[in-house]
Amino acid sequence: MIRTAIVIVTLIGTAVLPQRSSAQQTARTGQGGPQNPLLQAFDTDHDGALSATEIDAAATKLRERDANQDGKLTADELPRGTGGRGGAGRGAGVTEVDGELSKPPLPLDDGEKRILAAIEQARGGERYANVSTADGRLLRQLAESLGAKRIVELGTSTGESGLWFSMALRKTGGKLHTHDLDPGRIAVARKNFKTAGVEDLVIITEGDAHQTAPRNKDPIDILFIDAEKEGYDAYLKELLPYVRPGGLIIAHNMKRPAPNPRYVEAITTRPDLDSSFVLMDGAGLGITLKKR
Numbered sequence: 001m002i003r004t005a006i007v008i009v010t011l012i013g014t015a016v017l018p019q020r021s022s023a024q025q026t027a028r029t030g031q032g033g034p035q036n037p038l039l040q041a042f043d044t045d046h047d048g049a050l051s052a053t054e055i056d057a058a059a060t061k062l063r064e065r066d067a068n069q070d071g072k073l074t075a076d077e078l079p080r081g082t083g084g085r086g087g088a089g090r091g092a093g094v095t096e097v098d099g100e101l102s103k104p105p106l107p108l109d110d111g112e113k114r115i116l117a118a119i120e121q122a123r124g125g126e127r128y129a130n131v132s133t134a135d136g137r138l139l140r141q142l143a144e145s146l147g148a149k150r151i152v153e154l155g156t157s158t159g160e161s162g163l164w165f166s167m168a169l170r171k172t173g174g175k176l177h178t179h180d181l182d183p184g185r186i187a188v189a190r191k192n193f194k195t196a197g198v199e200d201l202v203i204i205t206e207g208d209a210h211q212t213a214p215r216n217k218d219p220i221d222i223l224f225i226d227a228e229k230e231g232y233d234a235y236l237k238e239l240l241p242y243v244r245p246g247g248l249i250i251a252h253n254m255k256r257p258a259p260n261p262r263y264v265e266a267i268t269t270r271p272d273l274d275s276s277f278v279l280m281d282g283a284g285l286g287i288t289l290k291k292r
C-alpha cells in the first residue's frame, strides 16, 4: 500500500508537474479539455499544480481511497478523470473534491478552522473505515439544517464522523452521544475532540451499543449507524422508537462493504420510513426520514 502510494506520488512528480502551465490555465479559466485526474484528486488549493505539501499529502489521500479497507487500491477506488460525467473519485480526504462542482470545505470561523484541521490530523493516523469528506460534510449539513440537538452515533471509532457532526452542534447547541466498545479507539477519539476544541459537545459511552444506546430514552434528532454491519437491523429495532418524528436515521456503508440486507429491507419497505441512498460511488449513505 505504501509502495503503491510512493509509485503514484513519483508518477505525479514526473508526469503531472511538467504539465503545470496548461493545467494552471485550465484551472484558472475553466476552459480546455478534461483535467488530469491526479491533479483533480490532489491539487487541493486548485491552482492547477501540485505543491510539495500536496505531494506529501497524496499518500494519506490515497490510503483514504481504500473504501473497503482491504489495504489495496483497485480501479474503482482510484481517481477518475472528469472527461465524462463520473467526476473526481469520491470518498477521499478532507480536501477531496466531491464531483465536478464542489470545492473543499471552507471554514467560516476559527472554530471551524480548528475542527477541519483536527479532521486532517486524524486522517493522518490509523483509520477504521471512517467517513469520507463527502460523507462527513453531508452529515454536518443535515445536522445543522435540522437544528439537531441530540445526535446518537453508533461507532465512534477515532471520532472523524463525530468531528463533522460537532461542526453543526456548536451552532445548534446540541450534543453528540456516541458509543463504541473499543477503548483504544475511544482514547484516540477523545484526543481528537480535544484537539478540535469540541470535547464539551461530545458524550462518549464505552460498551456494546446494543446495550448502552437504548438506555437513554430522550428523543433523537439524528441516529447515525456506523458500528458492526450485521447489527444494523437490530440497532434500528432498538432505537427507532426514540427517533423523533421528522428525525433522520443515517446509515454508513450502504454500498461498501455490502450492506446488511435486513436493514435495507426494513428502511425501504416500512410505510412510516422514507429512504434515499446517496454518495454511492463512495461507501454509500442511507438517509431515512421517520415520517411525522
Ligand SMILES: C[S@@+](CC[C@H](N)C(=O)[O-])C[C@H]1O[C@@H](n2cnc3c(N)ncnc32)[C@H](O)[C@@H]1O
Pocket: 128, 129, 130, 131, 154, 155, 156, 157, 158, 159, 160, 161, 162, 179, 180, 181, 182, 185, 207, 208, 209, 210, 226, 227, 228, 231
Ligand atoms: C466504521 S467504525 C466507525 C467510524 C466512525 N463513525 C467515523 O466515521 O469516524 C466502526 C466502529 O464500531 C465499533 N463497534 C463495532 N461493534 C460495536 C458494538 N456492538 N457496539 C459499539 N461499537 C461497536 C468498532 O469498535 C469501530 O470503532
